Amino acid sequence: xxxxxxxxxxxxxxxxxxxxxxxxxxxxxxxxxxxxxxxxxxxxxxxxxxxxxxxxxxxxxxxxxxxxxxxxxxxxxxxxxxxxxxxxxxxxxxxxxxxxxxxxxxxxxxxxxxxxxxxxxxxxxxxxxxxxxxxxxxxxxxxxxxxxxxxxxxxxxxxxxxxxxxxxxxxxxxxxxxxxxxxxxxxxxxxxxxxxxxxxxxxxxxxxxxxxxxxxxxxxxxxxxxxxxxxxxxxxxxxxxxxxxxxxxxxxxxxxxxxxxxxxxxxxxxxxxxxxxxxxxxxxxxxxxxxxxxxxxxxxxxxxxxxxxxxxxxxxxxxxxxxxxxxxxxxxxxxxxxxxxx
Amino acid sequence: xxxxxxxxxxxxxxxxxxxxxxxxxxxxxxxxxxxxxxxxxxxxxxxxxxxxxxxxxxxxxxxxxxxxxxxxxxxxxxxxxxxxxxxxxxxxxxxxxxxxxxxxxxxxxxxxxxxxxxxxxxxxxxxxxxxxxxxxxxxxxxxxxxxxxxxxxxxxxxxxxxxxxxxxxxxxxxxxxxxxxxxxxxxxxx
Numbered sequence: 001x002x003x004x005x006x007x008x009x010x011x012x013x014x015x016x017x018x019x020x021x022x023x024x025x026x027x028x029x030x031x032x033x034x035x036x037x038x039x040x041x042x043x044x045x046x047x048x049x050x051x052x053x054x055x056x057x058x059x060x061x062x063x064x065x066x067x068x069x070x071x072x073x074x075x076x077x078x079x080x081x082x083x084x085x086x087x088x089x090x091x092x093x094x095x096x097x098x099x100x101x102x103x104x105x106x107x108x109x110x111x112x113x114x115x116x117x118x119x120x121x122x123x124x125x126x127x128x129x130x131x132x133x134x135x136x137x138x139x140x141x142x143x144x145x146x147x148x149x150x151x152x153x154x155x156x157x158x159x160x161x162x163x164x165x166x167x168x169x170x171x172x173x174x175x176x177x178x179x180x181x182x183x184x185x186x187x188x189x190x191x192x193x194x195x196x197x198x199x200x201x202x203x204x205x206x207x208x209x210x211x212x213x214x215x216x217x218x219x220x221x222x223x224x225x226x227x228x229x230x231x232x233x234x235x236x237x238x239x240x241x242x243x244x245x246x247x248x249x250x251x252x253x254x255x256x257x258x259x260x261x262x263x264x265x266x267x268x269x270x271x272x273x274x275x276x277x278x279x280x281x282x283x284x285x286x287x288x289x290x291x292x293x294x295x296x297x298x299x300x301x302x303x304x305x306x307x308x309x310x311x312x313x314x315x316x317x318x319x320x321x322x323x324x325x326x327x328x329x330x331x332x333x334x335x336x337x338x339x340x341x342x
Numbered sequence: 343x344x345x346x347x348x349x350x351x352x353x354x355x356x357x358x359x360x361x362x363x364x365x366x367x368x369x370x371x372x373x374x375x376x377x378x379x380x381x382x383x384x385x386x387x388x389x390x391x392x393x394x395x396x397x398x399x400x401x402x403x404x405x406x407x408x409x410x411x412x413x414x415x416x417x418x419x420x421x422x423x424x425x426x427x428x429x430x431x432x433x434x435x436x437x438x439x440x441x442x443x444x445x446x447x448x449x450x451x452x453x454x455x456x457x458x459x460x461x462x463x464x465x466x467x468x469x470x471x472x473x474x475x476x477x478x479x480x481x482x483x484x485x486x487x488x489x490x491x492x493x494x495x496x497x498x499x500x501x502x503x504x505x506x507x508x509x510x511x512x513x514x515x516x517x518x519x520x521x522x523x524x525x526x527x528x529x530x531x532x
Contacts, residue, residue, distance in 0.1 A: 038373065040377070041372070041373045041374075041377065042369045042372050042373045043372070044372055044375065044377055044378050044379075045377055045378075045379050046377045046379045046381070049381070049384075050384070213359075305366060305369060305370065305373070306366070308369060309365045309366050309368075309369040310362075310365065
């Protein structure tokens, strides 16, 4: 029989997992609103405006619409895989957050206990994130395969090719960060970047910015966002891998996509922007989680900003960028980083 | 990209993401600039110029007599034949002459708002006005009669038009109306 303290620990972990899951389920609502607002204002429009003040209730209207839409399974589709694919792409996107630290420990006022703002501090956190994050591609490939549609199949194939090309570059970027921070644990990475913003990995000159550029480009490709959203290329593939999906299954794919975007922003913050460390010493006490959320939010805005600035890359250009530019640059950069760390 | 030799300038530009940053600057500029959307049914409304060809109006002279003499020239000029005029004699001073229209209807569904009728009108009784919200849910509004057209226009002739005004969105059992507040206007290039 385990004692009370152990049970409390387990309960705490369960509560933390529940809270993180709830937050991640809720995040796409403001993010879709924000994305459509950013799209609108960049195109000198207003974006959502009529449902609620400034269109704030638009995501809820969309959600209700998606809930009531007919759930269509195409003729001769592989039913099991077709139903499984949205879950396969969603679960890894959520599972990644087990290893992501949102802050150090905080005192919770009512139970008087130090609570750490991460679910688990794995000593190989970054490896776990890359491995689990890579799994979510199965949802896309299987969804494309099971749909019995050529557009969806082509979208799935493209996504697998894209994943293989960019996973390498992204892993190299992670290796670079590991070398700069001397640890695979995300917590240690953040601790190594404490102090002023000059200690951040992105300011580890001259290799830091290059690693960040590689990570950002590869990350954009990993999460299938414009300019690398070849898998759901509306121009040529109707909607790519989710052509045949409707209703809540489509919503699950969208959810996975937004959570992946949050993952990449949060990872960039942890790996390059010093996590929850303040950029400068400020006299007023600002909770570290504020810095974390602010940095992640800025990066999410940056992703949306890019989306409405750049056109989509052609398929061969995508491959050229991945294999002929990112990987050689990453190799050279790895060498330089190695010399700098001697 | 030209294949002629090695272009150092081009390489530096690519390494520093110059064009990318330029593009981002442009979109950021648009992001923080004011939207040009006209919030039409909810808050704003476009007041057309005087030359606008909207719903027909029948006018009166300064003494309140109908200008229309039922000459039927508008009906003859109409390319779609949507205007029906039946004249009658009336000495009571309803019109400016002893010939007035007994029936003057325009079938708005057939009308193409070409303005030939107002050109043909010898007494300037018939003008195409500035009313453009003509939608309705049944056929009751497709045939406009003389009585409806003689009602004064919501936008008076003194207003030059060509700008956006604040407006109020009104839902009534008769339908939806956007009522402009003509005093508060702002010029906006569209």
